[in-house]
Amino acid sequence: MSSPHGRMTGTVYLLYFAAAISAQALLRTRSFTATGTAINLLADGLYLALTLLLYRIFEPVSRTLSLIAALLSLAGCVVMIAAQWHLIGSQLNPLIFFGPFCILLGYLILRSIFIPHPLGLLLILAGSAWVLYLLPGLPKAVLLFIQALGILAEALLMLWLVVRGVPQELWSAQRLVNK
Secondary structure, eight states, X not given: OEEHHHHHHHHHHHHHHHHHHHHHHHXXXXXXXXXXXXXXXXXXXXXHHHHHHHHHHHTTTOHHHHHHHHHHXXXXXXXXXXXXXXXXXXXXXXXXXXXXXXXXXXXXXXXXXXXXXXXXXXXXXXXXXXXXXXXXXXXXXXXXXXXHHHHHHHHHHHHHHHHTOXXXXXXXXXXXXXX
């Protein structure tokens, strides 16, 4: 039996993806800037909720690492929201937080008994790539590859959570393993 936490987390992840993609599409048209900005803020709110849900899922693996990952993601969300409201300059890139968040999330998956380990490896690669993305002067092809890797890693985790969820018995067993 699948835990409702896994599928609910996957659903919030899916809603985030839909909102973020819609917002970017609207913002590119320039004629729907206000709508795009509003949807972008909705996407940010969904990612905040997703962060808390992911903390809950991975807390049995390691409460400390799950909390650090959540704090990194929350910091990235705060930076994104503050930049949208022009409260901070563009010199602080949220990827400085989201890269390590993905790395820790991948590590938590590798230590878990309820999500396939290849997803963890993919997230570690994506998180490492997001950190590299911050280096100035990378060729456009490398930047596009990093974006594709990051989107693929998170999309596969999202799909796993939507379709398979988190098996309740394995999630509960993880708690016992780490006590």
